[in-house]
Amino acid sequence: MQRKKKRKYVQLTDNDEINRLLNTVVSSVKDFTESQFEQIRRLTQIGAALSAESNIERLLEMILEEAKRFTNADGGTLYIMSDDEKRLHFAIVETDSLNVRMGGLSGEITWPPVELYNENGDPNYANVSSYSALSGNVVNIADVYNIDEYNFEGTRQYDAETGYRSQSMLVIPMRNHENDIIGILQLINARDRENGGTIPFSLFSQELTESLASQAAIALTKNRLIMDLQNLFESFIKTIATAIDEKxxxxxxxxxxxxxxxxxxxxxxxxxxxxxxxxxxxxxxxxxxxxxxxxxxxxxxxxxxxxxxDKSTKLTTVHDRIDLLRTRIEVLKRDIENDVLRKELARRGGYNEESLINRCRHKINNLEDDYEFLASVNGGVECMTDDQVMRLTKIGRKSWMVNGKKQSLLTEDEMRNLVIRRGTLTDxxxxxxxxxxxxxxxxxxxxxxxxxxxxxxxxxxxxxxxxxxxxxxxxxxxxxxxxxxxxxxxxxxxxxxxxxxxxxxxxxxxxxxxxxxxxxxxxxxxxxxxxxxxxxxxxxxxxxxxxxxxxxxxxxxxx
Ligand SMILES: [Fe+2]
Ligand SMILES: [Fe+2]
Structure with a gap:
């Protein structure tokens, strides 16, 4: 219980009775304005503190604790609106006299949320928090046991289980900058600062709490926006990185x-x-x-x-040009065979193909070896030897006929790629x-x-x-x-x-x-x-x- 400050007695008139009366009035007015000034000063401080808090769980706790302190309430619940705006989730529940603290940094509350709509789709006005969230109205009740407008079965059940007596209640919707309701602040049992007894929530504390709720809603929205932006940024970055890897x-x-x-x-x-x-x-x-x-x-x-x-072979451009070399080698082999056959046919009327082909077998085998060598070099090596480069140059000097024109077996660009000493990339x-x-x-x-x-x-x-x-x-x-x-x-x-x-x-x-x-x-x-x-x-x-x-x-x- 707070102790009252002792005030100086001021002699205002010659009449003692009137003086006492005037001093009492002055003192009461002073007390009242000081307390109101203190509340407003506190509200400003809370606004600053709320906007500075970046931990969302801590912020939720702060909102409820400050609202309780403001109204000297024994307990309260902070609900957060679901994204689809169909239910209120329990974020924080506190009752000082029962030493109950749930949600926020103490961990998630597993109680089922308050549904804003009944199964048939009608708005749930029976629940006071749901009503406030749907209508946007503040509800201030002196004694929840003496009211039929809302269903307080759940509250009564809680009281029966804990021995608590829920009495006065203040329910305030929290609106963000776009006037959307993002949560509900529900306070229970305002206490008389003099004797600790339960009293109704005064209009003054209601108005102050409304102001607090709106500051809290802005702080909460700001935090959520920052979190949403961070999440968006994170997933955007991961998407870009994954897209690069997927390439x-x-x-x-x-x-x-x-x-x-x-x-x-x-x-x-x-x-x-x-x-x-x-x-x-x-x-x-x-x-x-x-x-x-x-x-x-x-x-x-x-x-x-x-x-x-991803150049996996030296001859890769959009495709691996080793296939072109295979074709050229095949053409060269046919050329050799055809050449031998033509000459023999000219010399005599008939011929034995097998014996003739055997006569050019050596040249054909050499070409096959050349191709095997080219294919292996094409695969990229840790270090090409000088001998390998010399052999490559020799193969490159060979020629084949295209449309009656003599062409080098390897083009300049193919040669430039195949002589890469390490790996598969040119400079x-x-x-x-x-x-x-x-x-x-x-x-x-x-x-x-x-x-x-x-x-x-x-x-x-x-x-x-x-x-x-x-x-x-x-x-x-x-x-x-x-x-x-x-x-x-x-x-x-x-x-x-x-x-x-x-x-x-x-x-x-x-x-x-x-x-x-x-x-x-x-x-x-x-x-x-x-x-x-x-x-x-x-x-x-x-x-x-x-x-x-x-x-x-x-x-x-x-x-
Ligand atoms: Fe890199
Ligand atoms: Fe890298």
Missing amino acids: SPYTGDHGRRVVELTMMIAEEINEMNHGPFESVFFNKDQMNELRIAAWLHDVGKVAIPEYVM EERAIVNNHAAITSRMLSQMPFPKKLKNIPCYAGSHHECLNGRGYPLGLKAEDIPIQSRILALADVFEALTASDRPYRRGNTLSQAVSILECMVRDDHLDADLFDLFINRKIHLDYAKKELSQHQIDERDGR
């Missing part, structure tokens, strides 16, 4: 797996309280920023033609593929990321930069490559090395992948501290257990 049968699930690895590394860094990452900690927003950067790191691939991105094609990092950077730089996500273009666009300055697109120096990009680079390479769905390569085993990473660390391509963390904290192994085939996880666990 190619080889990249499969690259985007998702790079995100997984990136976050595993970042979470491990957050756990470190010694060593090189002792002072590095990514907060919630920074983790989110890194995660989105990982999802978007290859977004630039959207602009790279698939036949270059020009390699440049096109590498350009995806620059395109990623350019595309993301044009997006108006909010402040918390402003580094995404930099992190994502630098995932192919190397500490030795020989990376791309900018050839950044080590000190200019942020830790986030280094994490992404490690995750990207490890995923690519172990993925089993890349052109010409089965997924490496863990030990093979780790050996290659070691080489890349020695070359100052990847960050050594991150590599040590990756291996020593067994992130590679945890990832392998989830994502790789059993045969890839060799006995040394990669080390």
Whole structure:
């Protein structure tokens, strides 16, 4: 119970009786205005506090608690309107005298929602909260036991079970900026601030609570809009990343797996309280920023033609030109046979075809060997030898006849592709593929990321930069490559090395992948501290257990 302040007695007239009366009136008016001023001041503070709260569960709790404090109510319920506007879900239920606290941060309430419409589709006006939600009217009841307008069976049942006595009730609809009702605030048993007894809710506290409810509705709507936007943004990003992976049968699930690895590394860094990452900690927003950067790191691939991105053989353009070579070889073989047959026919009238063909068998076998060689070289090798290049040149010098004109067996462009020393891409094609990092950077730089996500273009666009300055697109120096990009680079390479769905390569085993990473660390391509963390904290192994085939996880666990 609050203790009244002692007021100074003021001598206003010569008459003591009148003075006492006047002092009492002045004091009461002062008390009343002070309390009202305090309530309004509090309302302003609550408005600011509500709009600052970003946790929706905490916000719901705050709304009910502040409404209770305002009206000195013993309990209350906060309902939230369902998306289809057909029911009210229990969000928070509190009764101080029974020490009941449900919903919000304490966990979801499993009570069935209040249906706004009966089974026959009629509006449910019998339930007071439903009535308020449907009509938009405030309901202020002095004693729920003395009213027939609404059905309080549920309330009576609750009272019977708990020994409570529900009496006064204030039900206020919460409207958002579009005047839609998004929830109901129901308060129970206003208490007299002097003696604690239950009293009706006054008109003044009703009006203040209405004002609070409207501020709360705006805060709630704002939070929901932000959440909806975040969800939309997240799914949009995942859709883009998936679309890029879907473009190619080889990249499969690259985007998702790079995100997984990136976050595993970042979470491990957050756990470190010694060593090189002792002072590095990514907060919630920074983790989110890194995660989105990982999802978007290859977004630039959207602009790279698939036949270059996935060039699985040296002769692939839109199709594999090795089939053309097969045809030419076949034509050459027929030419040889025809030549022998024609000559023999001219020499004598009759001939034995089999014996004649045997005479050119050697040349035909050579052509078959040439084709086998071309087909194997076409598949892309780790390193073409000088001997192989010489043999290729020799084959290229052979010729075949088209429409009576002599043509080289291999065109200039076919030759240029077949002599690629490593892999299947020409320098020009390699440049096109590498350009995806620059395109990623350019595309993301044009997006108006909010402040918390402003580094995404930099992190994502630098995932192919190397500490030795020989990376791309900018050839950044080590000190200019942020830790986030280094994490992404490690995750990207490890995923690519172990993925089993890349052109010409089965997924490496863990030990093979780790050996290659070691080489890349020695070359100052990847960050050594991150590599040590990756291996020593067994992130590679945890990832392998989830994502790789059993045969890839060799006995040394990669080390
Ligand atoms: Fe990339
Ligand atoms: Fe990538």
